[in-house]
Amino acid sequence: MKKILLAAAAVLALSVGGIPPVQAQNAEETSFTRQEIENIVREYLLANPQILYEVQAEYEKQQRQAQREASRQVIAQEAERIFNSSHDGVLGNPDGDITVVEFFDYNCGYCKRALGDLDTLVKDDGDLRFVLKEFPVLGNDSRDAHVVSMAFRSLMPEKYDAFHRRLLSGSGRANEESAIKIALELGADETELRAAMEKPEIMEAFRDTYALADQLQITGTPSYVVGDEVVFGAVGSEQIREHIETARQ
Template sequence: MKAADRSRSHRIARRLVAAFAVILVIAFGAAVLYRTGPAEAQSDSASDIAADEFDEGERAAIEALVRNYILEHPEILPEAIERLRMKQAGEEISRIGDTLTEPFPGAVLGNPDGSRTLVAFTDYACGYCRQSVADVKALIAKDDDLRVVVRELPILSQASEDAARMALAAAKQGRYAAFHDAMYEGGRPDAQSIAAAAARAGLNMAKARADADGADIAREVETNRQIAAQLQVDGTPAWVAGDSLLRGAVGADALREALNHIER
């Protein structure tokens, strides 16, 4: 290969490497902007990155290449944002540790002693949570080693919180699953549907009402909100399986796939 051709190839290679680096920075910047807003999003510009390595003409060529690539492949930005969110979620899950997977006493579905844990953030006023009840039951039916830790996350209404508190009161009577099912079968939470679900679950109502107003249950609801905030969970349902965070009514297959990555 002639020296001139080698020089040209090297320039092209350098431009491609720089362009790739700039694409990563732009994608990362978009992700930070998405997460934190303009005031906190700070990153070097394409020109700054290439300033020490390339002359003005080369920088212009790289910037044009990056711009055209992003215009032709805009899907890389949401993909990069989602990858970043997944990475950050995994780090937060590890940081939170056992606090995430240790349930409020009794607020567990499936096998309380199971070695594989699915954490579910739910709200009784959430239609997608109601839709996901069947998915969770299907998983439990096929895996007797599955422990489902339910973290009550009432975010939609005061009635959501009233139902969540009663669910945790039911857990203190060993009737969590019964109330959980009855509440979702009874429609959106209100005073009547909560009382009806409690009756169907066979609760001691005087004790349940007293417990629902207790400090331990108030702390649990607040803890769940704090954990959700750390994970950037702002809607229900949301799920944690190992170091994976899933949002929405993703279905039994997606939950099973996430659980299959957990070492037994």
């Protein structure tokens, strides 16, 4: 075993710095050639393959920790853009003591299922402020539906909650046509709505959201920001609630 450990140490040294093989420490030991070291380590790993899984698990753990630390720095630096952008819709208590930010796409099946999590969290927590960050990433239909959503909210913010729930819970694919249909049913004027859809602020908002997502290493929906943490995926209301309580503490 001692020879194996010495050999493994030598392989690591060679891989990072070209350091010569480990030399004998007493008369009973001999120096190893690189080939001998590699053969010993290979044989040991073949006999003990679980070590590779342990190494992979540790590597992934360190990567997750590095990602968390990087995200925390971004959240601290860009808190205003993340939590208080004028481009975003707000549900729940606008004056709540804690904010959950959701990056979502109207055509994301996981976002549709996560709508129930939003309802549960807002219903059970009267001090929760829930920010919806429109993040169209699933093609042109999604982009067009989100354009209508942004335009509708600018005209009728008091009905944005109803619009959001209806469009996200729809059975078909969200697009410009389906989004406009819902907007008109909720009382929007079509001429005003189409004019609002042309405003450059909408695309500026999307670009800002894409930039934030890139900084936070968000590549899919739904993703959440709670306190100083990024939560990836439709993890369910209970796990989000745990992050909320941690943030409050």
